[in-house]
Amino acid sequence: MTFDARLRDLVAHAYAHAPAVKRMMDAAGVQPSDIQTAADLQKLPVTPKDRLPELQRENPPFGGFLTVDPSTLPRIYISPGPIFDPQPGPDDPQSALAPFASVGFAPGDRVLNTFMYHLTPAGLLVDEAVRALGAAVIPSGPGNTELQIMMMTSLGVTGYVGTPSFLAIILDKAAEMGIPKEAVTIKKAVFSAEPYTPSQRARFEGEYGMTTTSAYGTADLGFIAYTKAGVTGFCVVGSVYMEICDPTTGQNVEPGNAGEIVVTLFNKKYPLIRFGTGDLGALAPEPDPNCGSAQQLLGLFGRSGDAIKVRGMFLHPNQVMAAVSRIPAIKRAQAVITRENNRDVITVNIELNPEHAAEHIEEGVIQYMQAMARLRVDSVVVVEPGTIDPTQRTVKDARSWE
Numbered sequence: 001m002t003f004d005a006r007l008r009d010l011v012a013h014a015y016a017h018a019p020a021v022k023r024m025m026d027a028a029g030v031q032p033s034d035i036q037t038a039a040d041l042q043k044l045p046v047t048p049k050d051r052l053p054e055l056q057r058e059n060p061p062f063g064g065f066l067t068v069d070p071s072t073l074p075r076i077y078i079s080p081g082p083i084f085d086p087q088p089g090p091d092d093p094q095s096a097l098a099p100f101a102s103v104g105f106a107p108g109d110r111v112l113n114t115f116m117y118h119l120t121p122a123g124l125l126v127d128e129a130v131r132a133l134g135a136a137v138i139p140s141g142p143g144n145t146e147l148q149i150m151m152m153t154s155l156g157v158t159g160y161v162g163t164p165s166f167l168a169i170i171l172d173k174a175a176e177m178g179i180p181k182e183a184v185t186i187k188k189a190v191f192s193a194e195p196y197t198p199s200q201r202a203r204f205e206g207e208y209g210m211t212t213t214s215a216y217g218t219a220d221l222g223f224i225a226y227t228k229a230g231v232t233g234f235c236v237v238g239s240v241y242m243e244i245c246d247p248t249t250g251q252n253v254e255p256g257n258a259g260e261i262v263v264t265l266f267n268k269k270y271p272l273i274r275f276g277t278g279d280l281g282a283l284a285p286e287p288d289p290n291c292g293s294a295q296q297l298l299g300l301f302g303r304s305g306d307a308i309k310v311r312g313m314f315l316h317p318n319q320v321m322a323a324v325s326r327i328p329a330i331k332r333a334q335a336v337i338t339r340e341n342n343r344d345v346i347t348v349n350i351e352l353n354p355e356h357a358a359e360h361i362e363e364g365v366i367q368y369m370q371a372m373a374r375l376r377v378d379s380v381v382v383v384e385p386g387t388i389d390p391t392q393r394t395v396k397d398a399r400s401w402e
Contacts, residue, residue: 003038003241004036004037004038006241006266007035007037007038007040007041007241007264008032008035008036010264010266010268010271010273011025011032011035011273012032013067013268013271014067014268014271014273015031015032017067017268018064018065018066018067018271019059019064020055020059020063020064020065021064021065021271021273023064024044024045024047024273025044027045028043028044028045030043030044038241038243039252041241041243041264041273041274042243042250042251042252044273044274045250045274046245046250046260046262046274046275046276047272047273047274047275047276048276048278049083049218049220049275049276049277049278049307050081050278050306050307050316052081052083052220053081053082053083056083056084061076061084062084062086062270065270065271065272066086066088066269066270067268067269067270067271068088068269070086072088073086073087073088074087074088074089075087075121075124077119077120077121077219078119078120079120079219079220079314080307080313080314080315080316080318080319080373081316081318083219083220085121085219085220086270087121088267088269088270089269090222090239090267091239091266091267091268091269092238092239092266093132094238095237095238095239095240096125096128096129096222096223096237096239097129097132097133098223098226098235098237098238099129099190099213099215099223099226099237100126100129100130100133100161100190101133102213102226102228103159103188103189103190103211103212103213104188104211105130105133105134105135105159105188105190106133106134106135107133107134107135108134108135108158109130109134109135109136109158109159109188110135110136110138110155110156110157110158110159111130111135111136111137111138111157111158111159111160111161111188112138112140112148112151112152112157112159112160112161112162112186113126113127113130113137113138113139113140113141113161113162114140114141114142114148114160114161114162114163114166115141115142115161115162115192115193115312116141116142116312117139117141119374120219120313121219121222122192122193122219122312123139123141125222125223126161126190127139129223130159130161135159138151138155138157142162142166142311142312145169145170145173146173146177148170149170149173149174149177149179152170152174152184152185152186153179153183153185156185157185157186158185158186158187158188159186159187159188159189159190160186160188160189160190161189161190161191161192162191162192162193163191163192163193163194163311163312164189164191164194164195164196164197164200164204164214165194165200165342165343165344166342167186167189167191167204168200168203168342169341169342169343171184171203171208172342181207181208184208186208186210187208187209187210187211188210188211188212189204189210189211189212189213190212190213190214190215190226191212191213191214191215192214192215192216192217192223192312193309193311193312193313194309194311194312194344195214195300195401196212196214196227197401213226213227213228214226214227214234215227216234216297216300218277220272220275221240221263221265221272221275221277222239223237224236224237224239224240224242224263225237225242225297228290228291229290230288230290231288231290231291231296232284232288232296232298232299233281233284233296233297233298233299234296234297234299235287235288235290235291235292235294235295235296235297236291236294236295236296236297237294238266238293238294239265239266239267240263240264240265240266241263241264241266241295242261242262242263242264242283242295242297243261243262243263243264243274243283244257244258244259244260244261244262244281244282244283245259245260245262245276246259246260247259247260247276247304250262250274250276255282255283255284255285256282256283256284256285256298257282258280258281258282258301259280259281259282260276260277260278260279260280260304261276261277261279261280261281261297261300262274262275262276262277263275263277278303278304278306278307279300279302279303279304280300280301280302280303280304281297281298281299281300281301282297282298282299282301283295283296283297283298284296284297284298302397303397306393306394306395307395308337308395308397310337310344310346310375311343311344311375313373313374313375315335315337315346315373315375315395316373316395317393317394317395319369319372319373320333320334320335320348320369320372320373320394320395321333321394322368322372323365323368323369323371323372323373324348324350324365324368326364326368327361327364327365327368328353328356329352329353329356329359329361330350330351330352330353330361330365331351331352331353331385332350332351332388332390333348333349333350333351333365333388333394334348334349334388334392334393334394334395334396335347335348335349335377335394335395335396336348336349336396336398337395337396337397337398337399338398338399339399339400339401344399345378345379346369346375346376346377346378346379347377347378347379347380347381348365348369348377348379348380348381349381349383349387349388350365350380350381350382350383351382351383351384351385351386351387351388352382352385354385361380361382362380362382365377365380366380
């Protein structure tokens with residue numbers, strides 16, 4: 001079935017069964033019959049990810065997008081915002097397997113899954129995909145580097161899923177422990193949640209002989225694109241239709257030009273139509289033949305929204321403000337993300353109200369940030385009044401990836 005036919009079918013179903021989609025289309029003066037081709041999607045507004053918390057508060061718990069009985073959901077996740085992410089199961093399970101199949105996960109493989117399993121979907125989505133391909137999953141989660149190495153050597157681990165920086169940390173530690181490169185059994189790796197740099201690829205594939213891919217996804221959409229050898233950027237999976245839009249107007253930009261990545265999810269149980277990810281990218285005018293019939297995303301170029309992905313989690317300004325609002329002594333705050341030794345570093349700069357200048361608030365900031373954002377703060381720095389520009393971003397990305 002062509003994209004046009006699938007979109008017609010999806011829109012008609014969503015209009016009939018998802019109240020949020022019906023309200024959106026009625027407000028735009030659009031009927032399902034008005035959506036005949038992919039180009040017609042531009043008649044509908046983009047729903048920004050940052051609006052989901054508001055929509056879910058207005059129509060709890062899922063904003064009116066779910067088309068099935070909530071009691072049938074196998075899992076419900078929560079993302080920063082907060083956003084409640086239902087997991088009704090994909091309409092096209094094979095598309096979800098594409099990134100993992102591309103590196104050759106198969107029966108006989110043992111795979112370290114270093115993504116978290118609680119609250120957010122990455123860990124369990126990976127777990128399901130790897131097991132569906134017949135491989136065994138070791139649900140190791142993040143951290144515990146020496147334990148990861150012990151499992152690798154004792155169990156003959158052949159696969160890894162997680163961030164590329166954490167695999168680099170594991171390999172560095174293994175080298176410190178005197179484990180030679182030829183004794184590293186990991187030969188297949190799927191990365192996500194942060195950029196995969198050319199120097200990392202050269203190390204993993206060149207020095208360690210691994211087959212690797214980098215998968216792009218969100219908590220709401222799952223994995224939607226992945227890298228393939230010889231392809232610039234990413235091949236888009238078949239379970240979504242991707243547009244690149246002007247962040248202001250929501251209209252498509254010319255192929256090859258950068259804009260916001262807007263995704264329509266072919267899932268009739270949870271039909272997100274023209275979902276604005278907040279990420280910036282560009283589509284190839286003509287997809288690389290190695291992507292098959294799929295679209296080709298030429299690259300990711302940062303964020304158009306306010307949230308920044310840190311250690312695989314989005315850090316939103318609202319989370320920072322909610323954390324520091326618990327401490328009356330704080331006048332202004334800014335989280336700055338830098339990168340040291342393959343690791344994201346979070347520094348929270350704080351301005352204090354003059355009458356509280358002598359107070360020690362560092363531990364409170366760390367605790368509240370951990371509670372609100374589920375991210376550990378590396379340092380809290382009290383700066384002089386006027387240091388933090390209130391017109392600048394509350395979450396500042398100052399990382400360099402090379």
